[in-house]
Structures are given as structure tokens and as C-alpha cells.
Amino acid sequence: SAVISQKPSRDICQRGTSLTIQCQVDSQVTMMFWYRQQPGQSLTLIATANQGSEATYESGFVIDKFPISRPNLTFSTLTVSNMSPEDSSIYLCSAGAGQNTEAFFGQGTRLTVV
């Protein structure tokens, strides 16, 4: 499977600021997704990053709070905007090339908002 480089690995941010997380895949992939894992919980899908068009958000997540870019088939960013302590989570990007290929994950970003 391909390798995803995700950065930053961790960050501590002040409330009210924004953080942009980047994911770079070492090969072209059809699908890219962003997940959140709040403390003690499992992964929840935030949105599908669509290449060349607006991301598709899941219920409970909105573009103003989590703007996503995907300019090509190997790169995507997620911004966590106007952060509050409730945004403290692990954020993970994932990618899959399609049929018969498993979804694989970046290394994750541990975000703490103070």
C-alpha cells in the first residue's frame, strides 16, 4: 500500500486560532478522507476530500469549521478553524486507491487546544 506523510505530528494551539494539517501520499489515490478521534473514542469521518471540487461533509461537520483542500490526487489539507478545547483530538487522513485496496492512514495529528 501507499505511504501517507501527515504533518504536523502534534501541536498545542491557543483557542480562537486555526491549524492546517497536511497529508501527502506517495502515489495517486482516488479517495482521500479526514477522520477525527476524540479522547477515548473511536474514529469519526469528517469529510471526503474531492479532487478539484468542494469536500463532502458528514452530518455534524461544516466547511466553515473544517475547510478542506485537495488540489491533486496526492495531497490534501484540513484546517481546524477558530479552535476551542472541544477540538482537541487526533486528526487522521486516510486514502485508498479503490477496489480491493484497503484504506491506509497517515500518522495522525494530535491537537491540543488550550
Next chain:
Amino acid sequence: EDKVVQSPLSLVVHEGDTVTLNCSYEVTNFRSLLWYKQEKKAPTFLFMLTSSGIEKKSGRLSSILDKKELFSILNITATQTGDSAIYLCAVERVDYKLSFGAGTTVTVRA
């Protein structure tokens, strides 16, 4: 709404024991079921299951899917302390979106 239920939520075993983790699901437009191991942040892939009754094996780990009864089992034999982790079950839909279970925390004591 898709539902993935894992059991038990946690267990503690001793080295050499065998563990069986369960995952039941309800999902529309099923494509596959995946098992991941999470030790720090990133889940690492273990198995992808698409067909019923075909066991997949990797070393001491094995898994099987029952698409009629909508469940999967992950077995770990001869457990080692390095097997201590959260094991996540996820169901993939035809649009490649994943729904995760809550995970099973496995602790292996020496």
C-alpha cells in the same frame, strides 16, 4: 445509520493466551470489513474481508467474516505483550467511507 459494535470493549490476558474479538455490523451498501490495530495514533491495517467463510491469516492473527449473520471475528493466538493495543473494526461502504466500532482494548500481561 450504519452501526458497528465491537465486543468486548476491553480484556486483559496473559502471554500465551488466545483472544477472540467480535464485531457485528449493520450497514447499507457493504463493500468490505477491515480490522486495524491502533497503538499510538495511526491505525495499522491488519485484514480486509470481503467474502464470507474465507479465513485470512497473518502469523498469529486470523480473521473471518460472516456476511449472512453480519459479524466478524479476529483471533490472536499465543499472545505477546506487543499485541497490547486497541483493535478497531471498520465497515467500508461502496463509496469507500469507513464506519468504525468503538474498539477493543487488549492488554497482555507478561
